[in-house]
C-alpha cells in the first residue's frame with residue numbers, strides 16, 4: 082500500500098495466496114490466525130503489523146488516493162483485523178466496532194421500525210437492556226423464547242420477523258441451541274440468523290458453516306484473550322450485509338481504534354493454543370467440581386450428564402472454559418468468593434487469567450429476582466471463566482475456597 086517494491090509485491094502475493102487457500106479451506110486455523118491480515122509491513126518488513134494512528138490520509142490529487150480517506154471510514158490496522166476475523170469465521174468480511182454491544186447495536190440498525198426480532202430468553206445481560214430500554218423506542222419489536230428448542234423459534238416467527246438472534250452456549254446456564262436446526266427454520270421462513278459466538282470462539286464453533294447468516298463477537302473476550310481492550314465484530318456472509326454495516330460504521334462511527342485493533346491482532350495469534358489450554362483446564366475443573374461433595378450441580382457442556390452433551394459434541398470442537406456451579410445459597414457463594422486467591426473475582430471472561438463471578442448480583446442483577454428465577458439463575462450460582470494457569474493451582478484454590486462453606 083505504501084511502496085510498490087519487491088517486499089510489497091511479495092506481501093501482496095502472500096495475502097492473495099492465503100486468501101485463496103482460506104477459500105479452499107486448505108489452510109489450518111492456527112495458520113490463518115497468525116498470517117491472514119498479519120502480513121509483514123510492506124515498507125520495512127516489520128513482522129508485527131504497524132499501528133496507523135491517523136485521522137486522515139494525504140491524497141495525491143483530487144479524486145486520487147491510496148484507498149484511505151478518513152479514519153472513521155477505514156484504517157489500515159482495522160482492515161488487517163477485519164480480514165483476519167473474516168478468515169477465522171469463514172465469512173466474506175468482518176466489520177469491527179468499539180465493543181461487542183456496539184456491534185450488536187450496529188446489526189439492529191440494519192433493520193427498521195416495525196421489524197420484528199426473535200431472540201433467546203437468556204442472552205448476555207447487556208443485549209436485552211439495549212433491546213428493551215433503547216431500541217423498542219425506535220419501533221423494533223422483540224420476542225424472547227427458549228431457543229434450545231428450535232420449534233419455539235419457528236412458532237415465534239411472524240410476517241414482520243427479520244432476524245433470529247441466538248447465543249450458544251448461554252450465560253451462565255450453558256444451555257445450547259442447535260444452530261443447524263434453527264438455520265433450517267430461518268432459511269424456510271426467509272429470516273436472517275445471527276449467532277453470538279463469543280463463548281466458544283471460532284476455534285471451537287463455526288456458526289457460518291452450520292448455516293448462520295452473520296456471526297457476532299465481543300472480541301473483548303477470547304479473541305483478544307488478555308483482558309486489555311474492548312471490541313466487537315460482525316462477520317458477514319453476503320455483500321449486501323457488508324455494504325450496510327460498512328455504511329453504519331462510517332455513519333454512526335462506533336469504530337475500533339487502531340491500537341485496539343492491533344491488540345486483537347496480537348491476541349488472536351495465540352487463539353488456537355489458548356483455546357486448547359482453556360478447554361483442557363475447563364474439563365479438569367468441571368470434573369473436579371462435579372465430584373466435590375459441597376457442589377450441588379455443575380453446568381458444563383463437556384460433562385456427560387449435561388442434557389445436551391450429544392449436541393455439544395456434534396456442534397462444537399471443544400467444550401471451552403465456561404463453567405457454572407451451584408453452591409446452595411448466597412451465603413455459601415459469598416464465603417467461597419471471599420476465599421479464592423488464584424481465581425479473581427470480576428465480571429468478563431475469556432482472558433488468560435481465571436475469573437470468577439456471581440451472576441445473581443453481578444452480570445444478571447438487572448434481571449431482578451423474578452427474571453432470574455424464570456430462567457433458572459439462583460443466588461447460589463458461581464460462574465468461572467477458566468484461565469490458562471497451571472490447572473492444579475486453579476483446582477487447589479477452588480478446593481480451599483469450597484472448604485470455607
Ligand SMILES: *Cc1c(COP(=O)(O)O)cnc(C)c1O
Pocket residue numbers: 180181182183205207248252277279280298299300301302311312313
Ligand atoms: C461481553 C459480551 C457481550 C458484550 O460485549 P462488550 O464487548 O462487553 O460490549 C456480548 N455477548 C456476550 C456473549 C458477551 O460475553
